[in-house]
Amino acid sequence: MNICSDLLSEDFKIVDFSFALPYTYVLIEGERGRSLGVAMSLVEDVVDYDVSFKDVSLHEFLKGLKSFNMIERCLGFATLNAISQYHMREIENFDVFEEMVAEGVERVAVVGNIKPLVAKLRKNFDVVVFERNPKLRCQALSDCFEYELLPSFDAVFVSGTALVNGTLELVVERARNAKFKVLIGPTAQIHPKLIRGLTHLASMKVVDVDRALMGLKLGSWRIFESACEKYTIRVK
Known part of the structure; x- marks a missing residue:
């Protein structure tokens, strides 16, 4: 992945990092503060x-x-996300669910069994879920069926982990007929300049770094989430 030179225009310092559960994290510091x-x-x-x-x-x-x-990849993408979030200061939010209803979306694929997202989508759409990890495959299809089935969906939500495991480009190519292609989850913090083929990025902006770090060090998703603001932006 090629990183835009303007995203690396500052001399960032790594302040803290860890390969941890459930998230690997990297904290950087630049002229305008921490990210x-x-x-x-x-x-x-x-x-x-x-x-x-x-x-x-x-x-x-x-x-x-x-x-x-995989440890190096997780740290690499956490670092890239820290840099991305440093530069994403003003974020214009969009409601992708309203846009999908307005566009007449019926069939939605979710790549990665994100249960809260799946439950929300099923209120308005016909949803099929794909999952790679057998331990998380409750009411979901194996990801081996993505190649055959993804071209038939109107919208596709992809877990940000597709960045880390190197499958995002394959998913986007197979979902070429979808009107909406959304990368979602905390791992989807990447800057829109670095992404192609998607329509939206839905992720989380850390607004309280110290509280977020405490949650990550304790392995607590709830504490981490409480220190963040969710956003959905369009990819131009």
Whole structure:
């Protein structure tokens, strides 16, 4: 993934980081303050607990974006999300659900079994869920069926973890007939300049860094969520 030079225009310092549950996080600091980025820790895909980073630096952590070591990838995308959130100061919110109703959307695919999202969508749409992790596959299809089925949906919501596991481009290509392609979840904090093929990004802006860090260190989703503001933006 190529990072726009203007996103790296400052000399960012990594203040704190951890490969943790449920989220890997990286806290950076620049001229305008601190920024916290997260990425879902895909522990089921960790096969090697060694890492090749030579030091704790932005340059080293960003190498993880191209690594096939899952710990390095999680830290890489958490770093990229921290940089993205640093630059996303003013966010214009959109209601993608209202837009979908207005456009006559009927069939919706959710890639990644995000249960609260699925429950909300099922109030208005015919929903099919795909999930890679067998432990999370309750009332969901295996992701092996995405290739065959995704072209038939009007809208597709994709978990931000697709960035980390390298499947986002494949999903977007197969969902080419969908009017709405939404990357969603805390891992979807990425800057819209770095994304192609999507219509919306739905994620979380950390507004209380210290409280968010406490939640992440304790492995508490509820504490972390209470320190954030949800947003949905259009990708131009």
